[in-house]
Amino acid sequence: MFYQSTRSDHRVNSLQAILEGIAPDGGLYLPVDLSSVKVDPADLADKSFEEMAAVILHTLFDEFSESEMADMVRRAYGGKFETEDVTPTVKVGQDYVLELFRGPTSAFKDVALSMLPVLITEAKKKLGIREKIMILTATSGDTGKAALEGFHDVDGTGIIVFYPNGGVSAVQKAQMVTQVGKNVTVCAIEGNFDDAQTGVKNTFAACAKMDLTQYGVRLSSANSINIGRLAPQIVYYYKSYCDLVAAGEIAMGDPVSFVVPTGNFGDILAGYFAKCMGLPVARLVCASNENDVLTEFLTTGRYDRRRVFHRTNSPSMDILVSSNLERMLYLAAHGDYAKIAGYMKALNEIGEYTVDDALLAELKKTFFAGCCSQDETLAAIGRTYETYGYLCDTHTAVAVDVAAAYKKTEPAEKVIILSTASPYKFPVSVLTALGETPDEDEFRVMEQLNERTGVPVPAALADLKEKKVLHTDVIPKDSILDYVLKKVEG
Ligand SMILES: *Cc1c(COP(=O)(O)O)cnc(C)c1O
Numbered sequence: 001m002f003y004q005s006t007r008s009d010h011r012v013n014s015l016q017a018i019l020e021g022i023a024p025d026g027g028l029y030l031p032v033d034l035s036s037v038k039v040d041p042a043d044l045a046d047k048s049f050e051e052m053a054a055v056i057l058h059t060l061f062d063e064f065s066e067s068e069m070a071d072m073v074r075r076a077y078g079g080k081f082e083t084e085d086v087t088p089t090v091k092v093g094q095d096y097v098l099e100l101f102r103g104p105t106s107a108f109k110d111v112a113l114s115m116l117p118v119l120i121t122e123a124k125k126k127l128g129i130r131e132k133i134m135i136l137t138a139t140s141g142d143t144g145k146a147a148l149e150g151f152h153d154v155d156g157t158g159i160i161v162f163y164p165n166g167g168v169s170a171v172q173k174a175q176m177v178t179q180v181g182k183n184v185t186v187c188a189i190e191g192n193f194d195d196a197q198t199g200v201k202n203t204f205a206a207c208a209k210m211d212l213t214q215y216g217v218r219l220s221s222a223n224s225i226n227i228g229r230l231a232p233q234i235v236y237y238y239k240s241y242c243d244l245v246a247a248g249e250i251a252m253g254d255p256v257s258f259v260v261p262t263g264n265f266g267d268i269l270a271g272y273f274a275k276c277m278g279l280p281v282a283r284l285v286c287a288s289n290e291n292d293v294l295t296e297f298l299t300t301g302r303y304d305r306r307r308v309f310h311r312t313n314s315p316s317m318d319i320l321v322s323s324n325l326e327r328m329l330y331l332a333a334h335g336d337y338a339k340i341a342g343y344m345k346a347l348n349e350i351g352e353y354t355v356d357d358a359l360l361a362e363l364k365k366t367f368f369a370g371c372c373s374q375d376e377t378l379a380a381i382g383r384t385y386e387t388y389g390y391l392c393d394t395h396t397a398v399a400v401d402v403a404a405a406y407k408k409t410e411p412a413e414k415v416i417i418l419s420t421a422s423p424y425k426f427p428v429s430v431l432t433a434l435g436e437t438p439d440e441d442e443f444r445v446m447e448q449l450n451e452r453t454g455v456p457v458p459a460a461l462a463d464l465k466e467k468k469v470l471h472t473d474v475i476p477k478d479s480i481l482d483y484v485l486k487k488v489e490g
Pocket residue numbers: 107108109142143224261262263264265266267268316317395420421
């Protein structure tokens with residue numbers, strides 16, 4: 001299958017799209033004709049998560065046969081998740097919660113980052129590429145650990161993660177600096193997340209001008225701009241839908257809506273792919289925190305990144321430039337890439353753009369948007385726990401709050417809320433939401449939360465405290481390129 005850039009008529013096959021990550025013109029890859037890519041949920045009804053993943057991913061990346069893909073999926077997921085069905089859906093009150101955090105790092109990014117390394121290494125083999133693929137990632141916490149967990153000890157790859165010193169939670173830091181694996185590097189930078197992100201972007205740009213293949217290396221990214229990271233996320237929309245059918249909660253063909261806690265727009269875009277491919281999706285509800293740039297955009301058509309950046313209690317959604325929105329605009333503009341290139345140029349140079357009425361109307365057919373404050377986030381955690389005995393994390397709580405607002409618009413369909421992290425990943429906020437006073441030691445707070453609620457601590461988080469620290473490098477923020485080159489040459 002061919003993939004096409006969102007900014008020009010540049011096309012590549014799916015293997016190249018997975019390996020390159022981003023198109024040479026700066027655009028993102030999309031299937032040339034998404035509307036011709038179909039998977040009928042009725043055909044998946046009695047399949048397991050892994051079987052569904054094999055069908056869906058083979059359909060999107062048909063350079064791999066279905067049996068090759070089935071084997072790849074088994075390697076990616078087999079035995080790595082707490083629950084055999086990978087992404088279980090549970091009923092909470094009138095609604096359903098799709099739990100995406102049962103993987104090795106307790107955040108939803110595990111679902112995609114378990115699969116991406118396998119896709120990259122197999123694409124590399126099929127294309128006959130010999131060089132080692134070096135993954136560079138800047139992280140504000142969750143992506144780095146999930147990428148490390150996905151890529152550690154994967155032959156033919158290496159991974160370097162940069163995180164802001166003092167800018168991640170104690171739990172997140174411990175998760176990263178204790179990472180084992182012979183091909184992993186974790187390094188703190190003296191600066192904030194934006195410094196780390198800028199340093200990594202500049203390193204990609206500088207390395208593009210050098211020939212790293214002389215060292216037997218190519219750089220790549222584990223960021224959600226890679227189509228190989230986006231595609232595995234489609235699977236759980238189908239899985240959750242089929243689970244509701246199997247439980248008799250809906251009939252096959254009934255429309256449902258999904259409420260998605262959103263940052264980079266990757267997760268919710270996977271839901272849009274599912275809808276295009278034939279899943280009966282009524283609405284996709286985009287839930288944001290105080291960084292409400294998407295709420296404004298989906299309401300007014302104006303995207304303006306020139307606004308105050310809020311550090312919130314749902315930090316993985318603290319983002320002002322949602323990269324994957326570009327793909328959505330391209331699809332809603334029916335492939336008018338010149339228009340998209342224009343919007344992206346304006347965003348870069350001026351900091352804002354406004355889409356035309358037709359495009360906004362197209363978006364509004366599918367998307368509903370809402371946001372909530374940090375206090376409302378905590379209130380949603382408290383309310384959900386007191387009313388239903390269900391403990392959710394801060395990111396999920398944003399979706400819970402926005403789901404309630406959406407339901408006031410009187411939709412008739414069932415609502416599935418995507419839960420993107422374990423409450424134990426953000427224990428200080430969650431315990432505070434239950435009216436308790438958290439201890440200063442974050443590991444102790446996990447115990448407090450466990451004592452208060454009885455909800456088990458995920459095993460990988462529970463024994464973090466005992467693990468050996470393996471990575472202690474701290475570098476100035478302008479040394480990222482040098483650091484990477486040393487690793488590449490070394
Ligand atoms: C990354 C992340 C999100 C946002 O997902 P996007 O695909 O970037 O929109 C939400 N919640 C958690 C816990 C995350 O780690």
